[in-house]
Amino acid sequence: SAAEKGGYPHFMLKEIFEQPEAIRKTVSPRVREGRVVLDDLRLTKEYIQGVSRIFIVACGSSYHVGMVSKYNWERLLRRPVEVCLASEFRYCDPLVDDHSLVIFISQSGETLDTMAALREAKRRGGRTLAVVNVVGSSIAREADDVLYTWAGPEIAVATTKAYSTQLVLMDLIALYLGDLLGTIEKTEYDTILHELEALPEKLERVLASIEDVKYFASRYFNHDSIFFIGRNLDYAMGLEGSLKLKEISYIHSEAYASGELKHGTISLIEPGTLVVALGTYEPLFDKAMSNVVEVKARGAEVLALATEPLKEKMAHTADSVIAVPETHPVVQPSLGVVPLQLFAYYVALQRGCDIDKPRNLAKSVTVE
Numbered sequence: 001s002a003a004e005k006g007g008y009p010h011f012m013l014k015e016i017f018e019q020p021e022a023i024r025k026t027v028s029p030r031v032r033e034g035r036v037v038l039d040d041l042r043l044t045k046e047y048i049q050g051v052s053r054i055f056i057v058a059c060g061s062s063y064h065v066g067m068v069s070k071y072n073w074e075r076l077l078r079r080p081v082e083v084c085l086a087s088e089f090r091y092c093d094p095l096v097d098d099h100s101l102v103i104f105i106s107q108s109g110e111t112l113d114t115m116a117a118l119r120e121a122k123r124r125g126g127r128t129l130a131v132v133n134v135v136g137s138s139i140a141r142e143a144d145d146v147l148y149t150w151a152g153p154e155i156a157v158a159t160t161k162a163y164s165t166q167l168v169l170m171d172l173i174a175l176y177l178g179d180l181l182g183t184i185e186k187t188e189y190d191t192i193l194h195e196l197e198a199l200p201e202k203l204e205r206v207l208a209s210i211e212d213v214k215y216f217a218s219r220y221f222n223h224d225s226i227f228f229i230g231r232n233l234d235y236a237m238g239l240e241g242s243l244k245l246k247e248i249s250y251i252h253s254e255a256y257a258s259g260e261l262k263h264g265t266i267s268l269i270e271p272g273t274l275v276v277a278l279g280t281y282e283p284l285f286d287k288a289m290s291n292v293v294e295v296k297a298r299g300a301e302v303l304a305l306a307t308e309p310l311k312e313k314m315a316h317t318a319d320s321v322i323a324v325p326e327t328h329p330v331v332q333p334s335l336g337v338v339p340l341q342l343f344a345y346y347v348a349l350q351r352g353c354d355i356d357k358p359r360n361l362a363k364s365v366t367v368e
């Protein structure tokens, strides 16, 4: 009903706007005196020191959180992190043993493939940790440890606030474990934690510039194929931006690691093709710029995403630029993904799609 949507036309838009609060609820109870405190996590320093491999296993958008986390965790923990689709992991004879930490990310806590993968990991002696939104769900109950995202109930099939809270919780866990391992420098720890706490406020700024995104959606909604390109964290974030768009607007879209363009996808770029170029990962900003030049040379129309300080620079090559506030690179995808969610939403709106209940999709997939 309209009342349930709190005045918003769709649950998806309501949930997009709930993100600052959902992030605050996920982060603030876990920060005390400038330190990450994870009271529910029973992993000792001795245990984590003995971990030789970390797996992150999930489906859909939760898997995309894993893709972001791989970059962040390897940076902060200096341990190999493998991200696996649950449906693949369960049948691939995974190399899990009692020195493996296996993390399962799931909004619902009921996804069948993720549940089956959890049982498989346990059977092989892995230690399991679930990052789940629904309290008391099957995955939460069966994992050795569980940490909750406090996103609150999510109704729209296309996830937004659950994804965002998963991201920040994974960042908090990385800080916590990196601190135990001694692999994070104090200044970096402090900066990331400070930026996680500052995130809700910066997100409010992103949400206040909704008109820009609305305008670009009205300009581009008629495209029938869209490419998201980026490197490193921008690539991982692009996977989610592309999935959001295709899920609810039914536009074919693909996310590509920019460096791979020349190995295939560039053949699909023709005059007028829309490329969403993600350039928020500042260490590789210049590379992102040259990829824009490369697709522009083939006639692409480029909508770019950049941080505020680099917006002008990006505007030299891209046709249009959406800017987000700057933060620490580890936290940047949490800001960058929001315009992509909004873009998907407004494109779907322009196309008259059933936004909260896209065809053929379910909120929680409890069959194989």
Ligand code: G6P
Residues within 6 Å of the ligand: 059, 060, 061, 062, 063, 105, 106, 107, 108, 109, 110, 111, 114, 157, 158, 159, 361, 362, 363, 364, 365
């Ligand atoms: C479905 C939903 C997605 C979700 C995926 C995994 O496909 O539509 O939004 O990312 O399942 O769900 P989970 O509850 O395990 O995160």
